[in-house]
Amino acid sequence: MQSKKLGDNKAITIYDIAREAGVSPATVSRVLTNRAKVSSEKRDSVLRAIEKYNFRPNTFARGLAETKSKTIGLLVADVRNPYYASMFVACEMAARMEGYSVILYNFLGDVELEEELLGRLLEQRVDAIILLGGHVDELVSNTGYVEAVNNVMATTPVLITGKLDGTQCSAVRIDAMKSMELVLEHLFSLHHEKIAVVGGRMDVLSTYEKILKLKQCLKEKGIEFDPALIGENGGHYDFEAGYRQMNSLLEKGIRLTAVIAINDFAALGVIRSIHEHGLKIPDDISLVSYDNTYMAEAVEPKLTSVDYNYEEYGKTLVRTAIKLVEGMGDVQRVQMVEPRLVVRESSAMCRRREEI
Amino acid sequence: MQSKKLGDNKAITIYDIAREAGVSPATVSRVLTNRAKVSSEKRDSVLRAIEKYNFRPNTFARGLAETKSKTIGLLVADVRNPYYASMFVACEMAARMEGYSVILYNFLGDVELEEELLGRLLEQRVDAIILLGGHVDELVSNTGYVEAVNNVMATTPVLITGKLDGTQCSAVRIDAMKSMELVLEHLFSLHHEKIAVVGGRMDVLSTYEKILKLKQCLKEKGIEFDPALIGENGGHYDFEAGYRQMNSLLEKGIRLTAVIAINDFAALGVIRSIHEHGLKIPDDISLVSYDNTYMAEAVEPKLTSVDYNYEEYGKTLVRTAIKLVEGMGDVQRVQMVEPRLVVRESSAMCRRREEI
């Protein structure tokens, strides 16, 4: 038996295995990659040597010798946000199914870091890059970033979940219009007409599209759009945003019977605010949100929320990325993910209706 | 100018840069690594060439040539759990500060995957591995896994956040005893004596230690320990566990004035259950939990929760890992992270006391 002292630093290589197994390094490589025929005796003896020495092929060496790394880079805003965490895990699982692995970087809202990490991904020779959040969410694409991405695209396909004008990136994204439509259909069916939107910024594509759709649906319904009902003041996507904006709505005495929170975080803030004002959900105000993270099930009342089917979304993203890598031509420039509404406790028939 | 057509596949190398800049490849390497003096004229011209060609050094080649990869592998149970997400981001930030990057893998509760991913990390030649959750949380270490980790340790230092008997792993972990002590001090000061623990399994080290400490503190206080108050029945760490166990406690009519939830998830289940039974928090029952994730601030009532100072924890983990890599000897086998209690709305003075 081979001694395995700690600090026995000389790493085992394919040559050691070859010697031990009495074959050539090339043969060891063949059994490792399984890409060529090897007689079963030799294969077995190689396998035994590998086992014996606890050998692991060096990814660096392999990466250098091969053209593809079988790795996808995922650049996200912040995995601590369960939306991104769900997307990441979904992608990781999908990737593993296809024999790929994924490298994850968080840029944490830092614009410089976002570009820097894009570069690091390139250095790591990932086969494709998926961009989630940040600049690709913006309504007006950042020119500097567009240039950076275009440079990347010269060597590595980039897949985005939003849009990036001035690039040839393929996109897989949630149908934001549709998601608003689902929410409104639901609320209309419950006879809500005074509907507020809380959280979100208009310079974010998905939010912009939602508001656009809101206006459109309202118009079709013959309901007048009241700008006071949507938070113009540069809202964000967290608890605080939901809380503060809802407070302001309530304190201004603006009439409303339903609230659409831009995500589950904001919804939590909305809940808090509503309760602090002595009102009840859904009795006094109905609440619907987006993302359907685990919080939607865990809070009181359980949230009616729009779900994106993360597993499917991740799969589509990864498979599309792989198509791009392997040049299997037929990739649509934009693919849409169908959202669906999960109805829970936070939305109910509008009571005020009877009063009117 | 260099043409940058898409599919211009031949990757740029250090040789191209050298030729362009009129220097040798070694000089290019020198400016890249910044590890040796280069005249400023040559440096500039190299830099210009790099810029011009948009050159990125190949990590595989570098990894092969160098002994260290400046990468730390992080193996966690599931980043969708905000506890792990927080730890990961904390580690990533700390690592970046030190010039390292981190590779994250999730094993998602899959025991086979846990071992497989450990192997993948080895193939990627990470300089150190940090294990978070899974087998290292277990009270009784899994022998197969111990062997696997011991094999890993022959080449790569492994740092854990729990324990792994039969290995020489260094550990940085939360002082679970202390964390229970903090909670109890708080509850005792509010005159609570009938205290339940909801969620958690006794075969998990941290939970086991907490219960141990609970018994000990109760004894010191002269309070009899009531086994009915702790969920023996193989609880877990999610909403459901908290919900079901709390329901059962309440439905059995067991007297209690305070609940310790094993984490914030379980606490959400507890809240739900308590409310469904027509009781209020903290008026009727006080609630304290562990982990202090963002949910603690976002739910109603805001949770009193034990915080681990993720930033510090991550920093300690990463720095210790680096010490291990760079062989700066003095690494304690076990380092403890000091928990602290964040008091919010869910805990208050025990009312029942007056009744007694």
Add this chain to the structure above:
DNA sequence: TTGAAAGCGCTAACAG
């Protein structure tokens, strides 16, 4: 089916 040998792109002596 197998082995020899070249080469992937970078770093690090070594010699100047």
Add this chain to the structure above:
DNA sequence: CTGTTAGCGCTTTCAA
């Protein structure tokens, strides 16, 4: 301060 050169560990022709 700079260039030459020899690897790092693997895959992959090319011959046999």
